Amino acid sequence: TNTPRILDGVAIAAEIKAEVAGEVKELAVRGITPGLAVILVGEVPASQIYVRSKVKTCGELGIYSEMLTPPESITTEEMLALVADLNAREDIDGILIQLPLPRHVDTKRLLEAVSPDKDVDGFHPVNVGRLQSGQPGLAPCTPAGIIEILKRSNLPIAGQNAVVVGRSDIVGKPAAMMLLNASATVTVCHSKTKDLARFTREADLLVAAIGRPGFVTADMVKPGATLIDVGINRVTDAAEVEGFFPGDAARAATFAKRSSVVVGDIHPAAFAVSGAYTPVPGGVGALTIAMLMKNTVTAAKLRRGLSTEK
Numbered sequence: 001t002n003t004p005r006i007l008d009g010v011a012i013a014a015e016i017k018a019e020v021a022g023e024v025k026e027l028a029v030r031g032i033t034p035g036l037a038v039i040l041v042g043e044v045p046a047s048q049i050y051v052r053s054k055v056k057t058c059g060e061l062g063i064y065s066e067m068l069t070p071p072e073s074i075t076t077e078e079m080l081a082l083v084a085d086l087n088a089r090e091d092i093d094g095i096l097i098q099l100p101l102p103r104h105v106d107t108k109r110l111l112e113a114v115s116p117d118k119d120v121d122g123f124h125p126v127n128v129g130r131l132q133s134g135q136p137g138l139a140p141c142t143p144a145g146i147i148e149i150l151k152r153s154n155l156p157i158a159g160q161n162a163v164v165v166g167r168s169d170i171v172g173k174p175a176a177m178m179l180l181n182a183s184a185t186v187t188v189c190h191s192k193t194k195d196l197a198r199f200t201r202e203a204d205l206l207v208a209a210i211g212r213p214g215f216v217t218a219d220m221v222k223p224g225a226t227l228i229d230v231g232i233n234r235v236t237d238a239a240e241v242e243g244f245f246p247g248d249a250a251r252a253a254t255f256a257k258r259s260s261v262v263v264g265d266i267h268p269a270a271f272a273v274s275g276a277y278t279p280v281p282g283g284v285g286a287l288t289i290a291m292l293m294k295n296t297v298t299a300a301k302l303r304r305g306l307s308t309e310k
């Protein structure tokens with residue numbers, strides 16, 4: 001029987017955070033404390049949870065952090081003024097605008113107003129360009145986390161047939177670009193792709209960033225392939241949960257307690273035929289905050305002309 005390797009995102013995240021804490025200590029010797037400002041608009045419960053854990057992790061690693069919490073009613077102009085302020089501050093290295101923003105705020109304009117050198121989310125067009133042309137810069141956290149998982153698990157990228165399903169600006173596109181930069185042969189698929197399975201079955205390395213529970217099934221993957229599951233989907237239907245995890249008592253207990261379980265974009269039956277896979281939860285998602293911390297330290301170094309090489 002096949003025993004796939006489980007790529008433990010929680011353990012890899014702990015490793016990265018420990019390294020970041022070490023870098024923060026080295027910077028402290030030079031009198032530098034990296035600083036992150038997080039702007040959280042209004043009262044979106046999920047966003048509040050994310051922001052709180054980002055701020056908490058900063059504290060654990062010795063990074064200064066500041067939370068700005070303007071009311072829901074803030075205008076685009078007022079937000080732009082906040083960002084301009086943070087851009088100019090010497091003690092702030094990273095600026096993160098927690099999305100989604102209220103509908104009346106011009107998100108695109110705001111993301112472009114963040115100084116590219118403080119853009120720890122890596123969403124600014126200048127950083128998108130830097131990633132594309134292989135220049136040092138700040139890259140989006142989730143796809144950067146995928147590369148960290150592969151490298152730290154000693155899984156090959158160069159020369160592999162990598163297929164990315166999903167082409168969002170946040171995950172799919174930057175993931176494809178990073179895999180290409182690491183010399184994979186990259187195919188990007190999306191909702192208009194004809195005969196998707198024809199592509200996914202050829203993948204040595206399959207990245208699913210779709211947003212549909214269990215979309216990639218066992219018949220769509222090459223046996224022994226590495227499967228990277230970015231999806232975070234909440235399933236609230238008992239029969240559907242049982243279909244994902246037949247006879248799984250632990251999952252059933254979670255469902256009984258919370259009336260939902262989180263599943264990825266890849267069906268567990270596909271994991272079973274893989275060579276290695278990232279679980280959901282505890283895979284790619286577990287790295288996002290660690291990568292944000294790493295980006296904050298990178299921003300602090302780049303801005304001062306310090307080397308980011310280890």
Ligand code: NDP
Binds near residue numbers: 166191209210
């Ligand atoms: P988007 O909705 O922005 O993008 C989804 C992509 O999947 C689109 O490119 C879409 O194609 C493609 N797609 C949708 N349906 C199909 C289909 N039937 N066949 C082929 N392709 C399809 O999502 P995100 O990229 O933001 O996120 C993807 C998933 O990753 C979500 O579950 C999200 O929750 C999760 N996520 C996890 C993160 C983490 O781990 N920290 C961070 C960010 C996201 P098209 O472009 O043609 O519409």
